[in-house]
Amino acid sequence: xxxxxxxxxxxxxxxxxxxxxxxxxxDELERVLCETEVxxxxxxxxxxxxxxxxxxxxxxxxxxxxxxxxxxxxxxQAVGIFSARDVLNKVADDTDARAKPITEFMTPAPRTVYxxxxxxxxxxxxxxxxxxxIPVLDTDDKVVGILGPRRTTEFLQDHLI
Amino acid sequence: xxxxxxxxxxxVSQLPLRTAVTVPPDTTVAQAVxxxxxxxxxxxxxxxxxxxxxxxxxxxxxxxxxxxxxxxDQTVGQHMVPIPESGCVKMTDPVAKVLQxxxxxxxxxxxxxDSEGKVAGLTGQKGLMEYVTEHFPRLIKVQMMTSKLHMNxxxxx
Numbered sequence: 001x002x003x004x005x006x007x008x009x010x011x012x013x014x015x016x017x018x019x020x021x022x023x024x025x026x027d028e029l030e031r032v033l034c035e036t037e038v039x040x041x042x043x044x045x046x047x048x049x050x051x052x053x054x055x056x057x058x059x060x061x062x063x064x065x066x067x068x069x070x071x072x073x074x075x076x077q078a079v080g081i082f083s084a085r086d087v088l089n090k091v092a093d094d095t096d097a098r099a100k101p102i103t104e105f106m107t108p109a110p111r112t113v114y115x116x117x118x119x120x121x122x123x124x125x126x127x128x129x130x131x132x133x134i135p136v137l138d139t140d141d142k143v144v145g146i147l148g149p150r151r152t153t154e155f156l157q158d159h160l161i
Numbered sequence: 162x163x164x165x166x167x168x169x170x171x172x173v174s175q176l177p178l179r180t181a182v183t184v185p186p187d188t189t190v191a192q193a194v195x196x197x198x199x200x201x202x203x204x205x206x207x208x209x210x211x212x213x214x215x216x217x218x219x220x221x222x223x224x225x226x227x228x229x230x231x232x233x234d235q236t237v238g239q240h241m242v243p244i245p246e247s248g249c250v251k252m253t254d255p256v257a258k259v260l261q262x263x264x265x266x267x268x269x270x271x272x273x274x275d276s277e278g279k280v281a282g283l284t285g286q287k288g289l290m291e292y293v294t295e296h297f298p299r300l301i302k303v304q305m306m307t308s309k310l311h312m313n314x315x316x317x318x
Contacts, residue, residue: 026163033164063228068221084220085203087227092194127290149269149286156293157264160165160257 032159038122039115041155043136043145048073055105056098058082069133072106076142078135080106112137122147174252177291178282183208186238193218193237204270207241212279214272216241249274
């Protein structure tokens with residue numbers, strides 16, 4: 001324990017960050033994916049229903065806004081999402097489904113991203129996690145938007161030119 | 162080589178393509194829905210006798226039928242939507258054309274056709290995301306999968 005520590009001579013001190021290389025990006029698209037924020041992607045408008053809605057209520061919202069996914073929220077928190085895939089898989093041949101609560105048919109606890117995350121993280125969730133729609137939360141955990149296939153492609157396309 | 166350059170130069174054949182499901186127009190909606198469930202695809206292509214795509218029937222159409230309470234014994238020919246010109250890409254087209262086609266047609270799926278105009282596969286947003294991830298793991302895979310922004314407790318506390 002009695003290791004003798006030599007005091008640093010003035011002028012000998014080396015800043016540990018002095019040889020830090022900032023990340024290099026091959027092009028603008030890669031930089032945008034890593035250094036911008038999800039907030040700059042097209043994340044609005046957002047279609048949502050409350051937790052106590054029925055399946056019919058969600059279908060009405062989807063038909064009205066012509067969207068393929070609604071966020072099910074409870075006091076601003078995303079508790080689930082209900083998408084066209086859920087309709088195809090669970091609702092399509094169940095004639096009694098319409099009156100049932102949405103919570104029986106939604107996909108609970110969706111993976112989310114924050115507005116302050118980088119777009120690459122959203123792409124990561126989509127490609128590796130296999131999620132098609134990702135709700136976007138602000139830093140207070142409130143749902144403020146949603147990212148879907150169209151919007152992601154739109155974002156990539158915008159930065160490709 | 163950057164991501165942008167690759168998207169511009171590489172061809173559709175380098176994208177992860179999926180086997181497309183093709184059906185004749187007299188298939189019923191119920192059968193098509195069953196096929197989409199079994200293959201875990203969001204879309205079937207309706208083809209003519211020569212195997213050329215004439216239309217497609219997607220999750221969106223299913224959603225519309227369910228919203229409109231349309232019985233499922235009708236045929237997909239009645240409810241399919243025609244595929245616009247930019248909704249089809251060839252194997253030799255650059256990846257950028259897929260992005261462009263998806264943007265123009267506002268579709269999630271594009272039909273990949275061979276040199277004779279027959280359906281050769283299906284590509285879409287998912288394939289595109291996989292392509293970006295596979296080619297640029299440094300960009301995408303290193304991102305944290307956890308969704309929590311803050312830690313619940315102080316580290317070590």
